[in-house]
Amino acid sequence: MTDRVESLVSQIDPALPMPPVVRRDVVxxxxxxxxxxxSVVIALRDRLPEHTVVEADELAAGQAPAAVVFVVSATAPLTESDCALLDSVAADTDVVIGVVAKIDVHRTWREVLDADRALLAQRAPRYRDVPWVxxxxxxxxxxxxxxxxxxxxxEILADETADRRNRLRAKENQLLTANRRLAAAVIGRGRDARLEALRAQRAAALHRYRVDKSQRSIALRAQIQQARLELTYFARNRCASVRTELQEDVAALSRRGLARFPDEVRRRAGEVANDVGAGVARHLADVGEEVGLAVGPVGAHPTVEVDAPPSRARGAENRLMLLLGGGFGVGVALTLTRVFADLAPRWAVGGALGGAVIGVALTVWVVGVRGLLHDRAVLDRWVVEVISRQRTAMEEWVATRVLGAEAALTRAAAERDAADQSRTEDAIARIDREIREHASAGARALALRDRHVPVIESALAAIRDEFDALNTAEQAN
Ligand SMILES: Nc1nc2c(ncn2[C@@H]2O[C@H](COP(=O)(O)OP(=O)(O)O)[C@@H](O)[C@H]2O)c(=O)[nH]1
Ligand SMILES: [Mg+2]
Structure with a gap:
C-alpha cells in the first residue's frame, strides 16, 4: 500500500469494529x-505441487487466500447467486481467475465463457480484467x-503486484464493511418497530391501570350495597319468624308453662342474635373474598336484653272477675234451686245444696279460664314488644357492622390502588427509559457515521486510485 492509503487508513478511529484478515498462501x-x-482441485494439486490448493471449507472464517479460482459449469451462464458467491469468496482477494468447467461435453462453452466474462464485468469494475479459461x-x-x-x-500468482492488490482489496472490503455497519446502525434495524411496540405497551399499561381501578371501585360499592340490603332483610325476617313462633307457643300455653315461658323467649332471642351475627360475618367475609381484600373479623355478636314480663298482679281486674264469676255461679245455683223446688219439692233441700256446689264450681272454673286467657294476652303483647326491640337492635347492629366493613374495605382498596399505581409508574418509567435509549442510540449512530464516513470515503478513493495506477502500469508493460 502506498503511504497515502496508509496515512488515510491510520486516521480511521481504531475503535471502529473492522474484522481482521489473515492472509494464507493458498489457492x-x-x-x-x-x-x-x-475435480479442478484434484487436477491442480497434481499439476501445481508447489502451491497449496484448498476448497472453501478448508479456510476458517477471517482467512483469505492468495488467489481464487472460480469454477462454473459450461452448461449455462452465471446466475445471480453464482455472482454473489464470487463476491463473498473474493471479498479480501483481488487475484481471481474464472474457469468454465466440463468443456469436453459442452460444445458451446466459448459462448458461455464470453457471457460469464460480460456478466462479471457488468457486476463490478474490479472483475473487468479477470482472466477466463x-x-x-x-x-x-x-x-x-x-x-x-x-x-x-x-502467471497471476507470479505477478509481483499480486500481494499489494490483495492487501488493497482486503482493506477496501474492511472499509466497505465498516461503512455498511455505520449506515445500518443509523437505520437501526427494527428500531422503529420496537419504538412502536414500546409506545403501544405504554398506552396499554396506563389504560389497564385506569380501567382496573374504576372497575374495582364500582364492584366494591355494589357488593357493599347488596350486603347492606340482604343482611338487613335477613335480620328482619329472622325476628319476624321467631315472633310468629313464640306467639303460637303463647296461644297453646298451659298454666304451668307460664312461669317457664320468659326463659324460653330469652333463649330464642339469643339464638336469633347468634344467627344474625354468624350470617353477617359470613356474608362480609364473602364480600371480601369477592373483591380480593381482607375484611377483618366482624367482632362480638349482637346482644339482646329481654327484661321480665309484666307482673301478674291485677287487683281490680281480679276483683271484677270474681264478681262476675260469682254472679254467674250464684245465678246458676239459684236457677237449679228453683228448678228443684218447682219440679220436685221433696228434693228441694238437696237441690239447693247441689245448686250451691255447682255454682261455686262454675265460679272457680270461669275465673280460672279467664285468668289464663288474660295471662296469655299479656305475654303475647310482651313477646311482640320484646321482638320488636330486638329487631331494632339487630338492624342497628347490622348497619354498624356493614359500615365498619365498608370502611375497612375502602381503606384496603386504596392501599391496593396505591401499590398498583406505583407498579404502573415503574413499568412506564422503564418503557420511557427504553424509548429514550433508542432515540439516543439513533442520534449516536448518526453522529458516529457523520464523523467516520468522510475519512472512510477518502481512504476508499485512495485505494481506487492506487488500483488504477497499478492497472495503468500493467497495461504499459
Ligand atoms: N464430463 C465432465 N464431467 C465432469 C468434469 N468435472 C466434473 N465432472 C462431473 O461433475 C460432477 C461434479 O463434479 P465435482 O468435481 O464433484 O463438482 P463439485 O460439486 O463442484 O465439487 C461429477 O459427477 C463429476 O464427474 C469434467 O471436466 N467433464
Ligand atoms: Mg465438491
Whole structure:
C-alpha cells in the first residue's frame, strides 16, 4: 500500500469494529454446487505441487487466500447467486481467475465463457480484467484439459503486484464493511418497530391501570350495597319468624308453662342474635373474598336484653272477675234451686245444696279460664314488644357492622390502588427509559457515521486510485 492509503487508513478511529484478515498462501477453488470444483482441485494439486490448493471449507472464517479460482459449469451462464458467491469468496482477494468447467461435453462453452466474462464485468469494475479459461478436469474420456488454467494461474500468482492488490482489496472490503455497519446502525434495524411496540405497551399499561381501578371501585360499592340490603332483610325476617313462633307457643300455653315461658323467649332471642351475627360475618367475609381484600373479623355478636314480663298482679281486674264469676255461679245455683223446688219439692233441700256446689264450681272454673286467657294476652303483647326491640337492635347492629366493613374495605382498596399505581409508574418509567435509549442510540449512530464516513470515503478513493495506477502500469508493460 502506498503511504497515502496508509496515512488515510491510520486516521480511521481504531475503535471502529473492522474484522481482521489473515492472509494464507493458498489457492482457493470455489464454485456453485456440482460445477466441478472438487475435480479442478484434484487436477491442480497434481499439476501445481508447489502451491497449496484448498476448497472453501478448508479456510476458517477471517482467512483469505492468495488467489481464487472460480469454477462454473459450461452448461449455462452465471446466475445471480453464482455472482454473489464470487463476491463473498473474493471479498479480501483481488487475484481471481474464472474457469468454465466440463468443456469436453459442452460444445458451446466459448459462448458461455464470453457471457460469464460480460456478466462479471457488468457486476463490478474490479472483475473487468479477470482472466477466463475453459477446462475439463474430469472428462468422460481422455486426460484432464487444464493446461491453460495452470498457465494462467502460474502467471497471476507470479505477478509481483499480486500481494499489494490483495492487501488493497482486503482493506477496501474492511472499509466497505465498516461503512455498511455505520449506515445500518443509523437505520437501526427494527428500531422503529420496537419504538412502536414500546409506545403501544405504554398506552396499554396506563389504560389497564385506569380501567382496573374504576372497575374495582364500582364492584366494591355494589357488593357493599347488596350486603347492606340482604343482611338487613335477613335480620328482619329472622325476628319476624321467631315472633310468629313464640306467639303460637303463647296461644297453646298451659298454666304451668307460664312461669317457664320468659326463659324460653330469652333463649330464642339469643339464638336469633347468634344467627344474625354468624350470617353477617359470613356474608362480609364473602364480600371480601369477592373483591380480593381482607375484611377483618366482624367482632362480638349482637346482644339482646329481654327484661321480665309484666307482673301478674291485677287487683281490680281480679276483683271484677270474681264478681262476675260469682254472679254467674250464684245465678246458676239459684236457677237449679228453683228448678228443684218447682219440679220436685221433696228434693228441694238437696237441690239447693247441689245448686250451691255447682255454682261455686262454675265460679272457680270461669275465673280460672279467664285468668289464663288474660295471662296469655299479656305475654303475647310482651313477646311482640320484646321482638320488636330486638329487631331494632339487630338492624342497628347490622348497619354498624356493614359500615365498619365498608370502611375497612375502602381503606384496603386504596392501599391496593396505591401499590398498583406505583407498579404502573415503574413499568412506564422503564418503557420511557427504553424509548429514550433508542432515540439516543439513533442520534449516536448518526453522529458516529457523520464523523467516520468522510475519512472512510477518502481512504476508499485512495485505494481506487492506487488500483488504477497499478492497472495503468500493467497495461504499459
Ligand atoms: N464430463 C465432465 N464431467 C465432469 C468434469 N468435472 C466434473 N465432472 C462431473 O461433475 C460432477 C461434479 O463434479 P465435482 O468435481 O464433484 O463438482 P463439485 O460439486 O463442484 O465439487 C461429477 O459427477 C463429476 O464427474 C469434467 O471436466 N467433464
Ligand atoms: Mg465438491
Amino acid at each position: 482457493l477453488v470455489a464454485g456453485p454446487w456440482l460445477a466441478g470444483t472438487s 475453459g477446462a475439463a478436469a474430469a472428462p468422460d474420456l481422455g486426460a484432464p484439459v487444464v493446461d491453460e488454467l495452470v498457465t494462467a494461474l502460474r
